[in-house]
Amino acid sequence: MSNGQTEFKLPADLSRLLQVLVALGAVVFVAGLLLAPERIWPSLLLVSYFVLCLGLGGVVFIAFHYVTGATWGIALRRVPEAMSTLIPVGAIGLLAVFIFHPSIYSWTSAVHAPVEAAWFKHFWLTRPFFVVRAMIYLLLWLSMAAAFVRNSYRQDQDRNPVHTRRNERLAAIFLAVFGLTFWLASYDWIMSLEPEWYSTIFGIYHFAGLFASGVAAIIIFAVALKKLGPLEGVLSESHLHDVGKLLFAFSTFWAYIWFSQYMLIWYTDIPEEARYYVARMHGNWGPLFLLNFMMNWALPFLALLPRVTKRTPGLLVKVAVLVLLGRWLDLYLMISPPLMGTKPFFGAWEFGLMLGAVGLCGLVVFRALRRAAPVPLGDPWLTDSLQHHQ
Template sequence: MMPPTQGTTTPDTTGIARWQMPSLVVGIIGLVACAIGWFLDPTAFFRAYLPGYLFWFEIVVGALGVLMLQYVTGGEWGILIRRPLGAAARTVGWMLVLFLPIALGMHAIYSWTDPNFVAHDKALQLKAGYLNITFFLIRAAFYFFCWILWAWRIRVLSLKFYQDRSPYTALSRQKWAASGLVMITLTLTFTAFDWIMSLEPKWYSTMFGINFFISAGLAAFAFVIFFLTRLADTPAMADILKPMHFRDLGNLMLTFVMLWAYTAFSEFLLIWYANIKEEIPHFLVREAGVWGFIAVLLIVFHFFLPFFMLLMRAIKDRPSTIAVVAVIVLVMRFIGLYWLTEPSYSGVHFHFSWMTLASLVGVGGIWLYAFIGQLKGQTIIPIHETWVEEAVREGALKANA
């Protein structure tokens, strides 16, 4: 059933597949290091694990969100990245397994799990109906259920589309994607509140969820752009990937960089300006000492540098240069997450543990293994989809003529 030429852009021909086993080995080494950390100092391990996990988690849920956005809007920009996005989104089941250390280590990670701590605080008692262990776990289970359901439905409909090529299948996939966007906006908002914002249980900010799902989208874009640049030189893809494609994707990444800066800056400005004791401690801690230096790094490398680089066509069009931007963005995403989570424990004092690095590598290795596994068995470019779209367009032209 497969046309012969379709075989040329599979993970095997592009050389992606050979990264799968090394990723697994690196991942296992990382997780073994994590296990050692767990034995040495469980509290420190759990706290170090959170940012390492969140970094990869962002890429996965961001990919699911961008994938659905692409199915709703149907822009041409998405055709080249559908498959990697879909593969990344389908690894969400693995992220559920990798979430277990957080569920198990809640006592170490979240101060509100301590009844003594809550007993001395009126505000925490008032929100105990939301911030309690049972409800937290129920919510996490519900979020994962939703993400898995939508990733699975979209997969099933895409496979069905491959078989029947019916526009009705595409339409029903589009409907799932539209409702999925509502779902993912809400679930990611509350994920951000639950998993990150509640690290400082008394602090709150309505922008937090918005900034988080924009960050996830940005991370997903940076990842798939980097992924495509790795393929650009392979014989199988050299004819397909054109500067125009990287320019389109670069513009979208630029949009996300700007949205990230817009939401992060608005949040900071409004809290700084109002300067009330409920909110300002969050930034006072993160402005002090090394954290303050990292905040400046975020301003420069998470916004200004990628912003100006992505304005330039010479950089956007070339795989070798846009890859640099993507890597800068990804590195800054991790630093941003670390800057968001760690000061909740260490206060104004800077602290970095080898276990964070071990978690980042461990989760990352396992995740890359799963990601490449999901890519296998299909072409990287969904050629049949473009056929049908063109066929519909041509049919319409004939109908109108």
């Protein structure tokens, strides 16, 4: 801490476990390229997008704090700052899919519906434009995330409140830019898997999932850091209570948007829209569809209602893990049905990359956490945050 770095040791077995998971994921990926490319690419798309969204969730958390002037979260801000290093990790995986396996998107090859009315779609969904757009989104997010973290690290050294003001301005700009680009990105990368289907609420739906899963990951890493030492005596029950409330709120926000999309499509029952749900609610997909609702909202909602769940690290982490698994299932249900047909498959190709992503997230975030002091030492509101209680 004297040289502005956090010193903590991952327990040897945890560190080895994470490395084994990464190796396992890499082996499964290479084997999948040779044996089952039709399964491994969608699986890579899923985990890359998942990891990217965790990183973005961290940045949104930081931006919310600066924009609203909330001080309670400053004591644990190093966690979302470290999580922002997941953005490049996810970006590499996504670009690999876009560049090496574009055929995952049926619009790249199939000669579908040459309708005059769909001229805009034909213009929008062309390969070069698609990849350029993806680059623009990713570069914007990466540069802004890096700026947040750089200002915060510099403030550790010079204790100058001007960095806070800079980040406040940046946060306002970021949220506007992010709202627009992430909305488009979710359309590009996920919704265009079924190019004839559309839902105008899709971007908000994705934002809800992104932030709920981001908060869940913040909870897990913060509690881990408390156990490992750096946040011991810093992260109080009151801080946990507040992130727990955020998880509760955004899990419920997810359910609200999930149902809004479903209800409007169910009500109007237009074939080109309803087919999305027909494919997902029948046959073997049906139980997963219900499970998704249980894991992302019904169970976390009931579990987080009592005050004690939000203030007990062990319980809160369990709910956070449930929400992250639910997020995976939510994305699986968006990505897989058009590619897998009437039957869901879950095997080594999906599970292997899932484990690999867990290991990689752990290694990357813990490494990033070592780069600076465990709390933002120069933040003018740090004392306020350390004394936070409710």
